[in-house]
Amino acid sequence: MKNLGAILLIFFSPFALQAGAPTLKEARERLLRGNYAEARELFANLAKDAKNKVAASIGLSRAHESEGQYDQALAVIDVALKEAPQNADLLARRAEILHVRGRWEEADKDASAALAKDPDHFLAHWVLGQVLRDKGELDKGDEQFRWLVRAWNDKEFNDPELFVLVGLAAAERARRHSISEQFPFILNDVYNVAAKKDKSYWPAEYQAGRLLMEKYNKAGAHRAFERALAINAQAAEVYAAKGQAALSRLEIKDAAVQAEQALKINPRLIDALRLQADIHLFGGDIDKAMKELDKAQAVNPREEATLARVAACLRLQNKDADFAAVVKKVQSFNPKPAIFYYELAERLDERKRFDEAEKYFQLSIKHNPKIPWAHNGLGILYMRLGQENEARKILEPAFKADKYNVRVFNTLQVLDHLEKYSTLKTEHFHLRYDPKNDKILSRFIAKYLEDIYKELAEKFQYRPKGPILIEVFNKHEMFSGRVVALPDLHTIGACTGKMVAMVSPRDKSKVIAKPFNWNRVLRHELVHIFNLEQTKFVVPHWFTEGLAVQNEGTPMPPRWHTLLAERVASGELMNLDNILLGFARPNSAEEWHLAYLQSLLYVEYLIKTHGQPAVGKMLDAYASGLDTANGIQKVCKVSKAEFEKGYRAFLQERVKESGIKLPGKGLSFKALKAAHEKDQNDPDIAAQLAERYLHVGDKKNARNLADAVLVGKKNHPIAAYVKARLLLDGGQPDEALSLLQGAVDAKTAEPKVLKLLGKLQLDGKKFADAAGTFELGRKLEPHDPIWLIGLARIYKQSEDQDKLIEVLKALVPTDADDLPTRRELAKMLLKAGKAAEAERYAWQALEIDVLDRVAQETLENALMSQNKEKELKELQQLLEK
Numbered sequence: 001m002k003n004l005g006a007i008l009l010i011f012f013s014p015f016a017l018q019a020g021a022p023t024l025k026e027a028r029e030r031l032l033r034g035n036y037a038e039a040r041e042l043f044a045n046l047a048k049d050a051k052n053k054v055a056a057s058i059g060l061s062r063a064h065e066s067e068g069q070y071d072q073a074l075a076v077i078d079v080a081l082k083e084a085p086q087n088a089d090l091l092a093r094r095a096e097i098l099h100v101r102g103r104w105e106e107a108d109k110d111a112s113a114a115l116a117k118d119p120d121h122f123l124a125h126w127v128l129g130q131v132l133r134d135k136g137e138l139d140k141g142d143e144q145f146r147w148l149v150r151a152w153n154d155k156e157f158n159d160p161e162l163f164v165l166v167g168l169a170a171a172e173r174a175r176r177h178s179i180s181e182q183f184p185f186i187l188n189d190v191y192n193v194a195a196k197k198d199k200s201y202w203p204a205e206y207q208a209g210r211l212l213m214e215k216y217n218k219a220g221a222h223r224a225f226e227r228a229l230a231i232n233a234q235a236a237e238v239y240a241a242k243g244q245a246a247l248s249r250l251e252i253k254d255a256a257v258q259a260e261q262a263l264k265i266n267p268r269l270i271d272a273l274r275l276q277a278d279i280h281l282f283g284g285d286i287d288k289a290m291k292e293l294d295k296a297q298a299v300n301p302r303e304e305a306t307l308a309r310v311a312a313c314l315r316l317q318n319k320d321a322d323f324a325a326v327v328k329k330v331q332s333f334n335p336k337p338a339i340f341y342y343e344l345a346e347r348l349d350e351r352k353r354f355d356e357a358e359k360y361f362q363l364s365i366k367h368n369p370k371i372p373w374a375h376n377g378l379g380i381l382y383m384r385l386g387q388e389n390e391a392r393k394i395l396e397p398a399f400k401a402d403k404y405n406v407r408v409f410n411t412l413q414v415l416d417h418l419e420k421y422s423t424l425k426t427e428h429f430h431l432r433y434d435p436k437n438d439k440i441l442s443r444f445i446a447k448y449l450e451d452i453y454k455e456l457a458e459k460f461q462y463r464p465k466g467p468i469l470i471e472v473f474n475k476h477e478m479f480s481g482r483v484v485a486l487p488d489l490h491t492i493g494a495c496t497g498k499m500v501a502m503v504s505p506r507d508k509s510k511v512i513a514k515p516f517n518w519n520r521v522l523r524h525e526l527v528h529i530f531n532l533e534q535t536k537f538v539v540p541h542w543f544t545e546g547l548a549v550q551n552e553g554t555p556m557p558p559r560w561h562t563l564l565a566e567r568v569a570s571g572e573l574m575n576l577d578n579i580l581l582g583f584a585r586p587n588s589a590e591e592w593h594l595a596y597l598q599s600l601l602y603v604e605y606l607i608k609t610h611g612q613p614a615v616g617k618m619l620d621a622y623a624s625g626l627d628t629a630n631g632i633q634k635v636c637k638v639s640k641a642e643f644e645k646g647y648r649a650f651l652q653e654r655v656k657e658s659g660i661k662l663p664g665k666g667l668s669f670k671a672l673k674a675a676h677e678k679d680q681n682d683p684d685i686a687a688q689l690a691e692r693y694l695h696v697g698d699k700k701n702a703r704n705l706a707d708a709v710l711v712g713k714k715n716h717p718i719a720a721y722v723k724a725r726l727l728l729d730g731g732q733p734d735e736a737l738s739l740l741q742g743a744v745d746a747k748t749a750e751p752k753v754l755k756l757l758g759k760l761q762l763d764g765k766k767f768a769d770a771a772g773t774f775e776l777g778r779k780l781e782p783h784d785p786i787w788l789i790g791l792a793r794i795y796k797q798s799e800d801q802d803k804l805i806e807v808l809k810a811l812v813p814t815d816a817d818d819l820p821t822r823r824e825l826a827k828m829l830l831k832a833g834k835a836a837e838a839e840r841y842a843w844q845a846l847e848i849d850v851l852d853r854v855a856q857e858t859l860e861n862a863l864m865s866q867n868k869e870k871e872l873k874e875l876q877q878l879l880e881k
Contacts, residue, residue: 024055031063032200034234039063053080058093065097066236068268070299073097088118095127102302104131104333120155122148122165129169134302136336138368142176145169152190160201163194171211176370178401187211195227202231206238213245216406216486221245236266243275247282249488252585255279270296270303277309281347283584284541286313302333308343315344316351318625338368342377349381352497352537357381372402380485383411386469386499388418407485414481418471428453428466437474438504441518443878444850445472448519452526456551461616462534469499470522476509493521495528497537505849517554517816519847524548535622542579543622546599547615554816560597561783565660567594568651574598575644576628605650610636659782669696676705683709687718694722702726717743717750724756733760749776758790767798785814792821801828812841819848819855826858835865850878 027042040063046056057080064073077094084090095110108131114124129144148169157163167190174182187208194204209224222245228238243258256279262272273296280289290313296306307330314323330337345360358381364374379394392415399408424431424442429449433442449470457463473479480489482501492512493502502522505515527548531539567573574582574595579602582595606614614635621631629640636643667675672689679685690705703726709719720743724736740757743750754777761770771794778787788811795804808825812818822845830838839862845855856879863872 024052024059027056027059029200031059031066032202032232034066034232036063036066036234047080054084054087054089058089061093061097065100066234066266068236068266070097070101070268074101086117088114088121088124091117092121092124092127095131096123099127099130099134100300102300104135104302107131120151122151122162126165126169129172133172134304134334136334136367138176138336142173145172149173158197160194160198160204163190163197164201164204164207167191167194167207167211175372175402178370178372180401180403183211183215183404200231202228202235202238205231206235206241209238210241213241213248215402215404216248217404218245218249218406218486218488234265236262236269236272239265240269240271240275244271247275247278249486250484252279252282253587256585268295268299270299270306273299274306274309278347279585281309281313282350284580286316289313304330304334304337304340305343308340309347311340311344312347312351315348315353315356336367338364338371338374340364341367342371342374345374345381346377349377349384352532354381354385354497354537372398372405376402376405376408380407380411383414383482383485384496384498386496388415391415410481410485410487414478414485417473417478421471425467426450428464428468430467430469432469432471434472434474434504437506438472440879441504441506441850442472443880444846445470445518445522447878448522449526452523456526456530459551459612459615460530460534460619462530462619464529464533468526468529471499471501472504473501474504474507476503476507476511479503492516493525495525495532497532498529500525500529506851514817515819515849517848520552520554520816524552527551531619534619538625539619539622540580540628541583542576542595542599542602543618543628545583545596546601546603549596549600550603552816555813556597556600558783558785558814560593561658561660562662563590563594564597564601564651565655565658565662568655569662573648573651576602576640601651601654602647605647606636608650609646661780681712683713683716683719687716687722690722691718694725699726699729715743715745717745717748717753721750721753721756733763736760737764744773744776746776749780751777751781754780755786755790762790762794762797765797767794767800770794771798771803785811788814801832805829805832812844817848819845819852822848823852823855823858826855826862830858830862830865835862838862839866839868 023042023046027039027046030036030042031039040060043056043060043063046052047060049056057076061073061076064070064076074094074097077090077097081087081090081094091110091114095107095114098104098107098110107127111124111128111131114121115128118124125144125147129141129148132138132141132144146169148166152166152170167186170182170186170190174180174186191204191208191211194201195208198204205224205228209221209228212221212224222242225238225242225245228235232238239258239262243255243262246252246258247255255275259272259275259279262269263276266272273292277289277292277296280286280292289309293306293310293313296303297310300306307326311323311326311330314326330340334340341360341364345357345364348360349357358378361374361378361381365378368374375394375398379391379398382388382391382394391411395408395412395415399405399412402408418432420434421432422435422439422442424433424446426446427450429446431442431446431449433439433445471482473482476492477487479492479494479501480487483489483494483496490511493500500522502518502525503512505512505518525548528544531544531547579595579598582591582598586592586595603615606618617635618631621634626634632638632640632643638646666688669692672685672692675682675685676689686705686709690702690709693699693702693705702722706719706722706726709716710723713719720739724740727733727736727739737757737760740753740760743753744757754773758770758773758777761767761773771791774787774790774794777784778791781787788807791807792804792811795801795807805825805828808821808828812821812825815821822841826838826841826845829835829841838858842855842859842862845852846859849855859875860872863875
C-alpha cells in the first residue's frame with residue numbers, strides 16, 4: 001500500500017510524441033480505456049512504421065503489462081532498442097519494467113543511461129529514485145525525487161503523465177521530511193489538474209485514491225477509485241486498491257471480490273496477489289497465503305511488502321530457520337529494510353503477536369525514522385495493549401509529521417476524549433468511564449467484574465496479569481475509534497488483546513437502538529482476555545468464541561435452533577478446517593451466526609465427551625504450540641477426523657432433541673401451476689397454489705382453488721387458512737374462526753393456522769380457547785418465542801397472574817436484552833410474595849439499565865421483604881442513595 005509508484009502506468013504522451021497523429025492517439029485512447037487487445041493490435045501495426053517505432057513500442061509494452069504479460073512487455077522494448085539503442089524513452093521504459101521485476105541493477109543501468117542521453121527525463125529520474133530507495137540508499141534516492149519536484153517549478157509542461165510523476169516524487173519527499181502540508185497540494189494541484197488535462201488519464205485518479213487511502217480517507221479514496229473505473233473498467237490496479245481499502249475496514253467479502261476482479265484482468269498483479277494472501281492469512285489459511293505469495297515472488301523476488309508476508313507466514317508456522325533466511329535475504333539487498341519490518345509488524349499485529357509486532361515496528365523506525373507508518377502502527381499497537389500514555393507519546397509527534405492520517409487523528413481524539421473520564425480501580429481491573437453518563441453503571445460493572453474474574457479464573461485455572469483495562473464509552477463513535485481507529489465498527493463490545501472496550505448501554509446513537517445486557521458483553525469479552533493471555537495469543541478464533549458464547553450465561557438465541565436444524569438437514573455445516581472463514585469471510589449474516597453457533601457446540605461437545613477439564617487442557621495445548629489436530633489427539637486421545645465424526649452425531653442428536661420439524665422445500669409458482677394442471681385432484685398441490693395466489697393478490701383464483709379443496713377435504717389446513725384469510729378480508733370473522741377450528745389437528749397442526757386461529761380467539765376474548773391454541777403451537781415449535789408472546793398477551797388480558805408469571809419466566813431467556821419483560825416479571829413476583837425470585841429478575845433488569853427506576857425500587861423492596869439489610873445497603877451504595 002505504501003509504495004505508490006510501484007505499479008504506476010506512465011503512458012507515452014501524445015503531446016511529446018506525435019501531437020497530430022490520430023492513429024497513435026487512437027491506440028493510446030484504447031489503452032487508457034482498457035481495450036487492451038485492440039490497443040496491442042493498433043500499436044503492433046504502428047510500430048512497423050519507423051517514425052512511430054519508439055512511441056508504438058512503448059504503448060505495446062504497456063498494453064502487455066496491463067494484463068500481466070511482463071516478459072512480452074520487456075521483449076517489445078528490447079526489440080525496439082536494437083534499432084535505437086540510445087533512445088532515452090526506450091531506456092527509461094526498460095528500466096521501469098526491470099524495477100517492477102526486481103532486477104534493480106539492470107534498472108539502475110538503463111535509467112542512468114537514459115539520463116546520460118536526456119538529463120531531464122522524468123521517468124528515468126523516477127525509476128532511479130525508486131531503485132536507490134529500495135536498496136536503502138535513501139539520501140541518493142531522495143535527490144532523484146527532489147529533482148522531479150524542482151522540475152515542477154523550473155519547467156513548463158502540460159503532460160498529465162509528468163504531473164503524476166511529480167506527485168509521486170513529492171509524496172515520497174513529504175513522507176521522508178514530514179512535510180504533511182504537501183499532501184493537499186499533491187491532490188489538488190497535481191493529480192486533480194492532471195485528471196482535468198486529460199479526461200482519459202485514469203492513473204491520476206488512481207494515484208489520488210491511493211494517497212487518500214494511505215491517510216484512511218475512506219470516502220475520498222472511494223470517489224477517486226470510482227472515477228478511475230468510470231474511465232477504465234479494466235484497470236486491475238484500481239480493483240486491487242479497492243480491495244486493500246475494504247480489507248483495512250475488515251470487509252473481507254468485498255476485499256475478496258475486488259481481488260478476484262483484479263486477477264481476472266491481470267493474473268500476475270503483485271498488489272492483487274498480496275491482497276489474496278492477506279485475505280487467506282486473515283482467515284488463518286497460511287498454506288493458501290503462501291501459494292499467492294509464491295506467485296508474487298515470481299514477478300518480483302525482491303519486493304519487501306511481499307517478502308514481509310512470507311516471513312510472517314513462516315513465523316506463524318514456527319519455521320524459525322526459514323524465517324531467518326528470508327530476513328537475511330532482504331538485508332542482503334537492502335541493509336535498511338524499513339518497509340519489510342513495517343509490513344512484517346503489521347501482519348504479526350493482526351495475528352495478535354504483539355511482542356514481536358512491537359519489536360519489528362521499532363526496527364522499522366530504527367532503519368528509517370522519518371517515514372510515518374511504523375510510528376503510527378506502533379502507537380495504535382500500544383492502544384490495543386492498553387498502554388495509552390505510551391501511545392500518545394508516539395502518536396502526537398507522528399501526527400505532526402502526518403496531519404492527514406485519519407486513523408491517527410481519530411486515535412488522538414479518543415485519547416483526548418478519555419481525558420475527561422474517571423478511573424475506578426478494583427483488585428484486578430482499571431475501569432474508565434464518563435462520570436456524567438455512567439457513574440452508576442461503573443459501580444455495578446466494577447462489582448460484576450471481580451465476580452466474573454473469580455469464576456473464569458477457577459474455570460480456566462488461570463489468572464491473567466493485571467490490571468486489566470476496561471473502558472466504557474458514552475458514544476459509539478468513540479468506542480469504534482478506540483477499537484479500530486475508524487468510525488464504522490458495527491458492534492458494541494470488543495477485546496483488542498489486553499483490554500476491553502464497550503459502548504455504554506445508555507448511548508443514544510443510531511447503532512444502539514435500545515439498552516443491552518452489559519453483563520453479557522463483559523462476560524463474553526473477558527473470556528477472550530483469559531484465553532488469549534493463557535495461550536500466548538495463539539488460541540484459534542473459533543475456540544475462544546465458543547467459550548465466550550458459552551460463558552455469556554444466556555441460552556442460545558431461538559433462531560439458532562432452527563438454523564442448526566436447517567444446516568444439519570442440508571449438510572451445509574462448517575468444520576474445524578474452515579470454520580474460521582465464517583468469522584473472517586462469511587458469505588452472509590446467517591453464515592456469521594453459524595460460525596458462532598458451531599463454535600459453541602464444538603465446546604459443548606468437547607465438554608460432554610471429555611469433561612470440563614478438557615477445555616483447560618486444550619488451552620494448554622495451544623499455549624505449547626500445538627495446532628488443533630495435535631491438540632485434539634493429545635487431549636481427547638482421538639484423531640481430528642474421529643472428533644469431527646462424533647461432533648456431527650452430536651449435532652444430529654441436538655436437532656432431534658429440539659423437536660424442530662422443517663418444512664419441505666416448496667415448488668416454485670410456475671412448478672405448482674404445472675403440477676396442478678397435471679393432477680387437479682391433488683388437494684395438497686391445489687392448496688399450496690391457492691396460497692401462492694393469495695400472496696400475489698389474486699383472490700379470485702385463491703378462493704376457487706381453496707373452495708375446491710375444501711369440498712373434497714373440508715378440514716384441509718392450508719386450504720382452510722387461505723379461505724379464512726379471504727373471509728376476514730370480507731368481514732366474516734365468525735365464519736373464519738369456525739373454519740380454522742375445524743382445521744386443527746393436535747398431531748398434525750399447521751403453525752400458520754394456529755397463529756391465525758389464536759389471534760381470532762384472542763380478539764374475541766375467548767381466552768381459554770386462545771391459550772389452548774398457543775400452547776399447542778408452543779409444543780409444536782418449542783424454540784419460537786412467538787407462542788410465549790401470545791400466551792403472555794392472553795394471560796395478561798385474562799388477568800391470570802399465576803400463568804402469566806410462568807410464561808414470562810419462559811419468555812425472558814429468549815432475549816437477553818429484554819428489559820420490559822424482566823421488569824414486569826420482577827414486579828409481579830414481588831406482588832405475589834415471591835421476593836427471592838423478584839430479586840433475581842430485578843437484578844437482571846438492572847444488568848440492562850442500571851438507571852431504571854422501577855427495577856431499582858422493585859429490587860430494594862424485594863431485599864427489604866427478605867430482611868437482607870446488608871445487600872440492601874450495598875445496593876443503595878451502588879445507586880448512591
